[in-house]
Amino acid sequence: MKRWNVLGLAVAVVLVLGVTAVSYAAESPAVATVTAAGVGSGAAATKALPVAPKPELWVAGAKDSDFVAPGTQAAIDKGIAYLKKSQSGNGGWGLQNKDFFPNDGATAIALLGLVRAGVPDTDPAVEKGLKYIISDVNKDGGIHGMFPNYITSILVMTLAATGDPQYEPAMKKAVEFLKGLQWTEGHGIAQESTDFGGAGYSALKSPDMSNEQWFVQALRESGLPADDPAVKAALVFVKRSQAGEDAHFICMPDGSFIYSPHGKGNSKAGTEEIPAGTKLADGRILPSGVDGLKGYGSMTYAGFLSLIYAGLDKNDHRVQAALGWAKKHWTVEENPEMGKQGYYYYLMTMGKALRAYGEPVIVDANGVKHDWRKELSAKLVALQHEDGSWDNSSDKFFEGSKNIVTAYGLVALECAKSKAEK
Numbered sequence: 001m002k003r004w005n006v007l008g009l010a011v012a013v014v015l016v017l018g019v020t021a022v023s024y025a026a027e028s029p030a031v032a033t034v035t036a037a038g039v040g041s042g043a044a045a046t047k048a049l050p051v052a053p054k055p056e057l058w059v060a061g062a063k064d065s066d067f068v069a070p071g072t073q074a075a076i077d078k079g080i081a082y083l084k085k086s087q088s089g090n091g092g093w094g095l096q097n098k099d100f101f102p103n104d105g106a107t108a109i110a111l112l113g114l115v116r117a118g119v120p121d122t123d124p125a126v127e128k129g130l131k132y133i134i135s136d137v138n139k140d141g142g143i144h145g146m147f148p149n150y151i152t153s154i155l156v157m158t159l160a161a162t163g164d165p166q167y168e169p170a171m172k173k174a175v176e177f178l179k180g181l182q183w184t185e186g187h188g189i190a191q192e193s194t195d196f197g198g199a200g201y202s203a204l205k206s207p208d209m210s211n212e213q214w215f216v217q218a219l220r221e222s223g224l225p226a227d228d229p230a231v232k233a234a235l236v237f238v239k240r241s242q243a244g245e246d247a248h249f250i251c252m253p254d255g256s257f258i259y260s261p262h263g264k265g266n267s268k269a270g271t272e273e274i275p276a277g278t279k280l281a282d283g284r285i286l287p288s289g290v291d292g293l294k295g296y297g298s299m300t301y302a303g304f305l306s307l308i309y310a311g312l313d314k315n316d317h318r319v320q321a322a323l324g325w326a327k328k329h330w331t332v333e334e335n336p337e338m339g340k341q342g343y344y345y346y347l348m349t350m351g352k353a354l355r356a357y358g359e360p361v362i363v364d365a366n367g368v369k370h371d372w373r374k375e376l377s378a379k380l381v382a383l384q385h386e387d388g389s390w391d392n393s394s395d396k397f398f399e400g401s402k403n404i405v406t407a408y409g410l411v412a413l414e415c416a417k418s419k420a421e422k
Helices: 072-086 104-116 124-134 148-162 165-179 209-221 229-240 297-309 317-328 343-357 372-383 402-417
Strands: 271-274 290-293 361-363 369-371
Touching (some): 072 104, 104 124, 104 148, 104 402, 124 148, 148 165, 148 209, 165 209, 209 297, 229 297, 297 317, 297 343, 317 361, 343 372, 343 402, 372 402
Antiparallel strands (some): 361 369
């Protein structure tokens, strides 16, 4: 490695507290074999579902579609210009301006933002950025350092979005590297374990839903079908992260998602008192005064997205339970149960999840209809700074970084621009 990978970035700590660096030792891919019992019940699609479509080619000043807010394309143009201006001379991006020390994490998310916004890989900024980050890819196909899963997953998504066949060999090798990080039998993880099928920051860090959603997106957007063993194993972990029948943690069975089911479970939103008489998945009836883990917006949309990407039909009860929670907590003003913490990550994940779901209008729990593409784009247009950037006054999870948050904004707006197909 010719440079140390500072932070690995917000992408890597985006919804995590107290991350510590670990050394990484490359391991051979662990192939998962999932039994019907391990996968659990539910309608699993056998055909590959349409995942993130290839971005439309960026045309500066293009007319806004009628299903997005006025000013959406102008906001995209300004966001692209900001990221190009903040790029370092060597092709990478740091947390802030072009003079800030660049790293692979910031570079990966900035590139994803640009490419998903439609900037082609022949554009000088993207070309330089790809050259920068690909130079740090190891022989096994992955980017090591502190957060190999996050950064390699985002790189795979970026390469896939370019549609350029020259990156196909690197992308496939990176996918095999990612499979080797998954917690399955190959790492001594039994199917009964709450960790089975999960992905963490590395093969040595316990899995979580934030890492898992990037992992699942990378596999599927690279072209792997929903019945690939790694995707099927991932679905097991995703189900066990949901507050429902597969949960091994104490929670309200409301369909929301927590950060991780590892051990007794972990939620960045903390706990809440569970009403007496609540029946848990294992059949226990809770007495009064018992606290359970609380789901929250960004992880619920991450789980919702992952269920669909992993092959569940949109009408599966788990998908509908997650959507039901989102309907009860519908908002583009904050990250539900987290306030402004992780707010832009929430908006981005919301956009990706609802695009994958494929319905242009969502009716919330109060019966109010929401044209989510127009609402999401209007909020982002209103929040953008004059210089084209976005950032969060709550700097939790590195959302004080204009480069990272601007990339999140671009990805979210690109989702809003996509035609919803049922």
